[in-house]
Amino acid sequence: MNLLHANDRRGQYPPSWYAATAPALPPFAPLRGAARADVCVVGAGYTGLSAALHLAEAGLDVVLLEAQRVGFGASGRNGGQLGSGQRVEQTALERLVGAGDADHLWRLGEEAKDLVKDLVDRHAIDCHLKPGVAHACLTAREMDAEHACAEHLAARYGYDRIETLDHEAMHALCPSPAYHGGTLDMGAAHLHPLAYALGLARAAQAAGVRIHEGAQVHDIRRGQTTRVATDAGHVEADHVVLACNGYLGGLERRVAARVMPINNFIVATAPLGDEAARVLTRDVAVADTKFVVNYFRLSHDKRLLFGGGESYGYRFPRDIRATVRRPMLEIFPHLADVPLDYAWGGTLAITMKRMPLLARPAPDILSASGYSGHGVGMATLAGRLMAEAVRGRSAGFDCLARVPCPPFPGGTALRTPLLALAMSWFALRDRLGF
Numbered sequence: 001m002n003l004l005h006a007n008d009r010r011g012q013y014p015p016s017w018y019a020a021t022a023p024a025l026p027p028f029a030p031l032r033g034a035a036r037a038d039v040c041v042v043g044a045g046y047t048g049l050s051a052a053l054h055l056a057e058a059g060l061d062v063v064l065l066e067a068q069r070v071g072f073g074a075s076g077r078n079g080g081q082l083g084s085g086q087r088v089e090q091t092a093l094e095r096l097v098g099a100g101d102a103d104h105l106w107r108l109g110e111e112a113k114d115l116v117k118d119l120v121d122r123h124a125i126d127c128h129l130k131p132g133v134a135h136a137c138l139t140a141r142e143m144d145a146e147h148a149c150a151e152h153l154a155a156r157y158g159y160d161r162i163e164t165l166d167h168e169a170m171h172a173l174c175p176s177p178a179y180h181g182g183t184l185d186m187g188a189a190h191l192h193p194l195a196y197a198l199g200l201a202r203a204a205q206a207a208g209v210r211i212h213e214g215a216q217v218h219d220i221r222r223g224q225t226t227r228v229a230t231d232a233g234h235v236e237a238d239h240v241v242l243a244c245n246g247y248l249g250g251l252e253r254r255v256a257a258r259v260m261p262i263n264n265f266i267v268a269t270a271p272l273g274d275e276a277a278r279v280l281t282r283d284v285a286v287a288d289t290k291f292v293v294n295y296f297r298l299s300h301d302k303r304l305l306f307g308g309g310e311s312y313g314y315r316f317p318r319d320i321r322a323t324v325r326r327p328m329l330e331i332f333p334h335l336a337d338v339p340l341d342y343a344w345g346g347t348l349a350i351t352m353k354r355m356p357l358l359a360r361p362a363p364d365i366l367s368a369s370g371y372s373g374h375g376v377g378m379a380t381l382a383g384r385l386m387a388e389a390v391r392g393r394s395a396g397f398d399c400l401a402r403v404p405c406p407p408f409p410g411g412t413a414l415r416t417p418l419l420a421l422a423m424s425w426f427a428l429r430d431r432l433g434f
Helices: 017-021 046-057 090-097 099-122 140-157 167-173 193-206 273-278 320-331 375-390 395-401 411-432
Strands: 033-042 062-065 130-137 162-165 181-190 210-212 217-222 226-230 233-242 260-269 285-288 295-298 304-307 340-350 357-362 365-369
Touching: 017 193, 017 340, 033 046, 033 226, 046 062, 046 099, 046 193, 046 233, 046 375, 062 233, 090 099, 090 140, 099 181, 099 193, 099 375, 099 395, 130 140, 130 167, 140 162, 140 181, 162 167, 167 181, 193 210, 193 375, 233 375, 260 320, 304 320, 320 340, 357 375, 357 395, 365 375, 375 395
Parallel strands: 033 062, 033 233, 062 210, 130 285, 233 365
Antiparallel strands: 130 181, 162 181, 217 226, 226 233, 260 304, 260 340, 285 295, 295 304, 357 365
């Protein structure tokens, strides 16, 4: 199944609140005929846009190929949360890769946040960037573990931007009966994800990147240069950057074996007006401790943007509103009668270790994908790291590439049903309160 077209109309953004409110960007022409470039970037999400922008700013000639529209995939559909560190907690990373690389990975995570904030500021990207991400815990045990993590980050890494929240403080921030306590990270942030992606595209174009939409890559062949072919043309390039994430397909099977596409879903309520204070009393984003995580925030027009629910297989459910409404009402039962004005799905990608996979499939080909729900910052940073690696500066790229990333069991035929079985089990644990 081609995920580029399985759930979406060709050349169109999904019917999301993001697409309805992002500043419009005229379509870029498809690739026609032959082109030559120093670097060909495949995929125009955060990874590819960041890589192309940084390469062009360094003086390289760059062609960027996108099968659909700029920011079409997870980059234009996600929850908009710019989190600290990595997707995996630092204590787990210390055990996985050792203290030295764990320290480097923490610094890279902080660089990712700084990079996004700098790009937004430097290129005047109007994406409603705001500080603050809370982590909401459903049990006292989870709260204690969350507070311990915050204390570890302060003691070991000098990170003092996290406020611990007991039950009363959590309820003052998020008046939901579901949460016991948590933390509030004011060094993290949230933004309008599609507006950010389109802003990166404008910056890349201004830097000289040749962007082509409707240019699906179906073949990559190495020779004296590498030939990247679409239906209507091809690019001869000295280097290729693969920035496809959940849409990689068969372009690089060794990477695809380690990166699993999964779907996630978001709704936007009607504007809540004064009732918004019964959801959040501050303009911050929230993610909770469920395995099938709930994440939410208020939009700038006071809608609740709520992500949650699970679906197995590559097709979106017929009724996305119903899929997300159930977990939304578990958190905010008083919203039962509030209309859901928008509902959309998206395809992201995870890895077995929930860390991004940075790889060099060939000496002149670089790949980054599998951000596992932590992509706003890390995908942007991965693009810059690949741009640096093309130019021979690969310390950050190599640190992430050393993180173990085993293939999913079952191969391409069985990995999806095996993942569905595992996700069903964890979803059941969520519902039972384990």
